[in-house]
Amino acid sequence: MTQNIVKTKLSILIVLYKRHYENSAAVTTLLENFDYFQGKGVEVEYFVWNNTPECSPCLVRDGLTWLEGSNNGLSEIYNTVADKAFAGGATHFMISDDDTDYSSQNYVDAIASALEFEGTSPADTFGVILPKIYSGERLVSPGERFWFLGRLSSAVDAGLNSSVNKLAINSGVIFRKTCYEKMSPLFDERLKFYVTDTAFFVRYESYYSHFYVLDTALQHDLSEHTSDSPERAIFRFQEMIRGFRVVFERKGFLFRWVMEAYLAVSALRKSISYKHSGFLRSYFSSFKE
Template identity: 25%
Template sequence: MSELHYMLKNINHRYKHNNGQNKPLSKIYNDTINKLAENEYLIIFDDDSSFDSDFFEKSSQAIIHNKEINLFLPIVYDRGKIISPAKMIWFKGHYLKSITPGMINSKNITAINSGMIINAQYLKHKFIGYDERIKFYFTDNDFMDKFTSTNKKLFILDYKMNHTLNFYLRGENFEIKKKRFKDLRRSYLILMRRKGNFMYYVTHIYLFIYSIKFSIQQRDIRFIFVF
């Protein structure tokens, strides 16, 4: 915490965290948006995100030179693979092999929450808010789906950040992982329901196939029967 404050020593900022209450992320984000000032930017990090002071230096410069852009994204890696931004085609995300920093077309782009920098003017006046039925998983997809429907451009920062996708790590207690897996499925279906009945029912089929793959990856057949 002290290290973060040191990185931000020359930047006017306010820090908001969950205080161990385990509130839904969508609720926290909506509450935070309501408290933002017009000239601020919201920056989102996860507790396992890894970054340094260059993140703030490069994002500050990008914002200064691109005032018309409402979303800035770092290039996020997990074990050497780019995991954000990514492409969202229909109901399925696809990782990118490479991406060039700078302004890009936002069509079909999705991203994880960690490292997002969002203009408060957009959040307060044009963004309709996070769907609070989507509590943890897919809050980022919920945001990106709404953002890309009204914004043609976003900016990719010339900054590489590391982040661990803990959900896919093995060794977690089954009951805990099952609860998280059910939340992921439920949130995914809420998101796809907005896209129409066809996408909703196709996603059901995809999630069944995914549960088989996840069971193999986790080496636990019980995930096939989690609904």
């Protein structure tokens, strides 16, 4: 059992966006865990993709590869670095936003426990390991899916969980090499910034019956989404429209009809809430794309 842990190589990707690396909770807390990972027999390497080079200088450190782009789509970034990581001998690959906090005292211990469990379970039982993520006191991941809508769960048990009609946010998800080999490319590059996680987990449930939830709680700030400018909110809505249509393109007529009705009503409600007609214009113009 211990031998399985010793052979583990975890590659961690942090996507930096409009932030100096010194102000990234993910960069600082994950780097602080380097020695602890090593002490648990987990070889760890870091990739930082700076998606806005004008906002941060390069971070030079042993075991860290600094990559840069100019607002590249997240799906493209995840797939590109996953290929690099697994080609370089990784057994596991983790992705993270720059504002997730990994300072939980038992975070590395929880990963070590998951790896021990992994060594005793069939390879096709689960393909990803993910943490419980909170925004303040509210559990935001993993959650439930009802048709095309995500819903929060009041609680999630650590360990194996059914993957059917479940969702999770991307940040903190750890992919096993077997998952990469089955599902590569992991992410649909038609999707750039939003709905990438929904697309992955909708597809994931057709490959794996379960995922593994770490016995740890992490903090991830979602407050920025509640204070969007109208322009930013319109962009997010446009991405949601495109994302839903890509993710659920193979569903039946009734499913897609209900989804389109939901999007139309959402466009109207958002136009009223923001006092901006851009949401309705975005919805109707999306049929011309």
